Amino acid sequence: MPVLPEFIRLSWQRPGLDPPQRSTALAMLSPAELSRAELTRAGSVSVIQGRMLLRTLAGELLGLDPRAVPLSATCADCGGPHGQPRIPGLTVSLSHCATAVVAVATAEGHIGVDVEPLEGSAERAAAIAEVAGAGGIRRWTSVEAVLKCDGRGLRVDPREVAVTEGSAALGDGQYQLWYPELADDLQVTVAWRA
Numbered sequence: 499m500p501v502l503p504e505f506i507r508l509s510w511q512r513p514g515l516d517p518p519q520r521s522t523a524l525a526m527l528s529p530a531e532l533s534r535a536e537l538t539r540a541g542s543v544s545v546i547q548g549r550m551l552l553r554t555l556a557g558e559l560l561g562l563d564p565r566a567v568p569l570s571a572t573c574a575d576c577g578g579p580h581g582q583p584r585i586p587g588l589t590v591s592l593s594h595c596a597t598a599v600v601a602v603a604t605a606e607g608h609i610g611v612d613v614e615p616l617e618g619s620a621e622r623a624a625a626i627a628e629v630a631g632a633g634g635i636r637r638w639t640s641v642e643a644v645l646k647c648d649g650r651g652l653r654v655d656p657r658e659v660a661v662t663e664g665s666a667a668l669g670d671g672q673y674q675l676w677y678p679e680l681a682d683d684l685q686v687t688v689a690w691r692a
């Protein structure tokens with residue numbers, strides 16, 4: 499069971515939509531989201547699913563139909579539709595990996611989420627240690643969740659994030675961390691700051 503405070507809502511799925519689910523999901527998406535999903539090809543199911551989960555979650559919190567949720571994700575660098583997702587009245591975050599799609603939302607403070615598979619090659623572990631320092635996959639999902647909560651993502655050097663069990667700091671920002679256990683094969687960190 500996910501262990502999260504009540505003011506944080508999480509929704510997740512394994513990647514994959516059958517044709518009726520895909521039609522339902524596509525009908526929720528904005529033109530910008532549809533073009534983003536087309537551009538990403540291999541990852542398009544996860545992109546579609548992520549937006550579907552996020553729109554459904556936000557719709558429940560805001561009392562809106564998922565299609566009517568005013569979700570934008572404008573990139574701060576180029577203006578493209580692949581930046582931090584924003585919905586007035588909430589803060590939200592999304593993450594996808596090969597085996598999961600996770601969305602979180604809250605009406606209080608700022609939020610970020612990251613999911614990664616627990617298993618991986620030695621090369622992957624070495625690459626993660628290179629950018630995040632020692633500490634393994636939990637440390638890496640914590641760093642990414644904080645960077646997504648911050649909103650700059652990997653424009654910030656991941657080594658600037660100081661992580662301890664249950665909390666993190668980046669510049670003046672203090673973050674609380676949670677590790678909801680969604681499945682045995684996944685590491686998830688949710689980062690939140692007031």
Ligand SMILES: CC(C)(COP(=O)(O)OP(=O)(O)OC[C@H]1O[C@@H](n2cnc3c(N)ncnc32)[C@H](O)[C@@H]1OP(=O)(O)O)[C@@H](O)C(=O)NCCC(=O)NCCS
Binds near residue numbers: 593653
């Ligand atoms: C945010 C970032 C760390 C996520 O990378 P990742 O771990 O490979 O991917 P995840 O699946 O965990 O997260 C992807 C989601 O993060 C969200 N996201 C993208 N940019 C974000 C940002 N700056 N802050 C918070 N969330 C962001 C999006 O919702 C995206 O999913 P979507 O495009 O399907 O909506 C990475 O994309 C990044 O650092 N982006 C900023 C730098 C950049 O891309 N600049 C673009 C220049 S054109």
Ligand SMILES: [Zn+2]
Binds near residue numbers: 573574576577578580
């Ligand atoms: Zn961009």
